[in-house]
Amino acid sequence: MPPLHVPTSPSLPVIGHTVPFLRDARGLLERERRRHGDTFVVRVLGNPTVVFLTPQATRTIYLDRASAFSSEIGWSFTIGPLFRRGLMLRDFDDHHFHRRVMQQAFRRKALDGYMAKVDEVAETHLREVRGSLDVYALVKRLTLDIAAQVFVGASLGGQAQTVNSCFVAMMKASMAPLRLDLPATAYGRGLRARATLERLFTRLVLDRRARPETVDLLSRLSHATTEDGSTLPVDEVVDHMIFLLLAAHDTTTSTLAVMLWHLSQQPAWQDAVVEEVQARSGQPVTLENHQQMRATELVMKEALRLSPPVPFSPRGVVRDSVIDGWEIPAGTMITAASLGLHRHPDWWSHPDEFDPTRFSAERAEDRAHSHVYVPFGGGAHICIGNHLAELMTKAVVTRLFAEHRVVARPGQNVTIDAVPIPKPRGGLVLEVR
Secondary structure (H helix, E strand, O other): OOOOOOOEOOOEOOOEOHHHHHHHHHHHHHHHHHHHOOEEEEEEOOEEEEEEOOHHHHHHHHHOOOOOEEHHHHHOOOOOOOOOOOHHHOOHHHHHHHHHHHHHHHOHHHHHHHHHHHHHHHHHHHOOOOEEEEHHHHHHHHHHHHHHHHHHOOOOHHHHHHHHHHHHHHHHHHOOOOOOOOOOOHHHHHHHHHHHHHHHHHHHHHHHHOOOOOOOHHHHHHHOEOOOOOEOOHHHHHHHHHHHHHHHHHHHHHHHHHHHHHHHHOHHHHHHHHHHHHOOOOOOOOOOOHHHOHHHHHHHHHHHHHOOOOOOEEEEEOOOEEEOOEEEOOOOEEEEOHHHHOOOOOOOOOOOOOOHHHHOOOOOHHHOOOOOOOOOOOHHHOOOOHHHHHHHHHHHHHHHHOOOOEEOOOOOOOOEEOOOOOEEOOOOEEEEO
16 A cells, blocks of 8 residues: 555556546646645556656656565556566666676677677668658568567568567556456466466577577677576576667667657758758768767657656665655655656746757756656666667667658647557558658
8 A cells, every 4th residue: 555645546446547548648647746746656557656757756766776666566466467577577686697697788898799780680671761651660660570570680571570569468458447367468478478478488598598609689788697607597588688679679669750740840951950960971870870860860769758658667665765755665656757747847948848959058957967868767777779779779869860751641640648658549641651
C-alpha cells in the first residue's frame, strides 16, 4: 500500500486508473498534477504507485544513493514475466556485473565499428522508398534489421517477421489488464511469443559457442565468463539478447516516428534537416561527424522530450526513504515519470508545443536542472545504448532525407500512444516523395 498521506483521486474497484492510463497516460498525469500537485498515487494494473513529477525527486530515484529502490521489483508487474532478467530487471551488484559484461559492446571503438553496417542497412531499406506508406512499419523493420546485424552479427532473414511479431505481442502483453496465461488472452499470447524467442536465441547461442568468438555481442556474451571462469548460463545470454534487441530497435523506432510526424507538420524544420543532410553530400554518419548535424539533433531532442521512449521508471522501495520531502515506507511502489516531467509548465515554456529551439544554447531549457530532461533514464540504469540510439537515428535521417521528403495529408491528425513505448495509434501513413 502507498503512504496514506500521499493524495489520490477516486478510481474504480480493482482496475483503478488502468483504463485512462492505457487510453491517455499523458492526460491522466496532467489531470492528477492539477488536482494534487507533483506527487500523487495512481492505481494501474492492480498496483498503487506514487508518481513523482519533479526533477529533484527524479534525481533521488535515479541516483539511489542508499540502494533503496529496486528496478526489478518496479518492472515486475509489467514487463517482468516477458523480459525477465534483462538489465532493467536486475538490481545492485547483480546489475553491475551484467552491465559490465555488456558494456564492451557500447564502447567507442565498438560504436565506431557499427556505423558502416548501420549506414549500409539504412541505405538498403530506404533506397526505393516512395509513395503513401506506413513509415512507422518501415522504420520498425529497418531498426530491427540494424539491431540484428549489429548485435547478432547477421540478418534475421526470413525470421525477421516472426521476431517482430513476437516483440509486438510481448509489448501488448506487458500492459494487458487481464493477466491470465490462456491462448485467447493478450497476456497468454505474449508469453507464447517469449517462448518462441527463447527457442530461437537458444539455438543461436549454442551455435556461437561452437565457433571461435567474433565481435558481435551475441558471440561475446556466448563466450563471456563469470569470476570463477565458467561461461554465462545459456538462458541468461538468451534473456539479455531478447531484452536488448527489443530495446535497441523499438525505442529508436519510436523516436524516428515522432520525428517524422512532426517534420511532416513543420516544413521549416524539415527544410533545415534536408539542407543539413544534403550539405553532407552522402557522407555517412560517424562518431567524428555526427555532432555537426545540429538541426537534426534539436529535432531529435524535442521528439524525445514530447514522447520519451521510457515514459515511466518504476521502482520498488526496499527500505524506508524520503523523496522530495515525502516519507516513503518500504514496500511502496514509486515511479519517476518523464512523460509528465518533460511537459511540466514550471520547467518548459509552452510545454505541449513542438519547439526544438528550446534546446538551443540561448534557451537551454533542458539545462535548468540536471534531471529535468531524462529521455534515457539516469543513474545506474541509464540506457546502455543511448549513444548508439542517437547515432542510428541520425544515420536513418541522413539516408531518408538525402533524396526524400515526408508529407502529411491535409488535415491529418496522429495520436501518439505513450505506453508502453510511444507509438502512433493505427500506424503513421505519410507521403514519401
